[in-house]
Amino acid sequence: MTVALRMSNLYAPTLKEDPAEAELASHRLLLRAGMIRKTAAGIYTFLPLGWRVLNKVADIVREEMDAIGSQEMVMTVLQPAELWTESGRWDDYGPELMRLKDRHARDFCLGPTHEELITTLVDNDTRSYRELPLSLYQIQVKFRDEVRPRFGLLRGREFVMKDAYSFHVDQTSLQEHYDEMSRAYGRICERLALEYRPVVADSGQIGGKVTTEFMALAEAGEAELVYCECGWAANVEAAETRVPRSPAVSEPVALDKRPTPGLHTIAELAEAWGISEHDTVKTMAGKSPEGRLVFFCVPGDRELNPVKAGWAVSGVELLDEADFKEFGIPKGSLGPVDPPAGTLVIADASLKGDVAWGVGANEDGFHLYGAQPGRDFEVAQWADLVFAQPGDECPDCGGELLGARGIEVSQVFQLGTKYSEAMGASFTDENGDERPFVMGCYGVGVSRSLAAVIEQHNDDGGIAWPISVAPAEVAVLPLGDGEIATAAEGLYNALADRGIEVVIDDREERPGVKFNDADLIGWPFQIVVGKKGLAEGKLEVKDRATNQKTSVDLDCVVEVVVDLVHGERAKFAH
């Protein structure tokens, strides 16, 4: 299809000034370039240009899904509560699940994801192993009532997502498709011109054990990563880590109970004792689902990672103020020595060799110096408990980890039988036995990816779209009427005939306005048709990515630009 646009009738209301509400480049530029407008916090309308880009991103995702045999469909936004009570997530999902009632007071939710719906759907119509494996996907609006929507499209409440679900007879089949999906996700990032890293992650709310996140590297990213030159990379919340320890005291010392009135933080304690935070041990308290008190001991200069706490004790929750009162323990003076009866003490594995811990005495106003595991207290379990950080050892090669920030643009999960078992979704195998589906699910944040592309491709002038998702490939800017307009129209038609997506700025605007809008919107190539140049038979071609301008003969400008476009397209072809 020939795509040609006229700025004179394109609804792209650009803003000269930065909107007060936007901080990040992607948010600011999407608003300024007239691509989106806010409807409410975290909810955005896509205007024609933004919609064009969003569709281009979606088309790339679609091509990659189709290529690995996943089939497109579309499910409903509105979902009945029964499906969610069946899986248990009506209670587990929390306030992010946007709940509502219909006129009969029946409970519904706006789908934040579609595992429940698809599992039921497929279960109803799939009986035999002969019909498996099966992979289905949709590109659809999702709703999550985020605690704090922010950064425009990066963390919205209503957003566009591609979600795929696969059903298999066994783990081997799942693994095969999971690997195909992972490769497809890598290609999607590449075609979006995103600098990215696949990272080890936690599966969180979705469930399952094996999962990989695809992170677009960006300073503005909300996720912290650690990575190693050997290729290993992980989200800090999920990164296995080995914390380097170098305690100041290496020989056992006598246990010494010291008064520490008014000291409640590690920093205060370390200062009062004249030691480093590294030589203290921080104890955090949680409770298991059965109500058992759990103490987590971590090096004083590190943070307990609640995700890992959950790995050590499934379902553990950290105590809130009310819990502290109920258990009658002093927040700010906790320690592994003589905890309340029945307390489970779990310590970070890095502390195993330390013989003189500085810890709380479980009595307000007192701490213990020189506590030694095995002598003064017992540790029930040594575990990996803290957030990884740059400087730690790589769990793969032992090298030193580096840090980065990223935007989570997509994630693949092996769900196993979590949903199929909960919801009784099964098929009949070759022996006639009923077996639960082995499932995978795979999400791409389509609107978020769009924002991530801008985070990586912008400058002071505006957006610099990679050609794969640009709202058009070439812009023709006539700086006048008469001959100039005629020449520009000729170019515009010639390019469109050659299958180039082209836009002409045929508005009655001054040159400066056209230049600035063109840069702001970010057309990859711009052809400037001006009076002087035209008199000499020359035009100017600008490459938005580099802002390089080249003078080109009028006769061959179409060829030159077609070649440039084809060259760029080739970089992002399927």
Added chain:
RNA sequence: CGGGAUGUGGCUCAGCUUGGUAGAGCGCUCGGUUCGGGACCGAGAGGUCGUGGGUUCAAAUCCCGCCAUCCCGACCA
């Protein structure tokens, strides 16, 4: 949910401390001059000052409630 900030023409903001009849720039309309990096001159249109209440002769301005938006935090024991 806690903390901070903001809400005044379409956009960016001033005015609020010290109540007294609503402003600027940009944008928009009309006329003219301009025309290679967001032009200039002239003439206009456009605002229940987020919202509800209170104080007052008088409230954009002071007080209270609510709503909305943005930022920080929500696990730093």
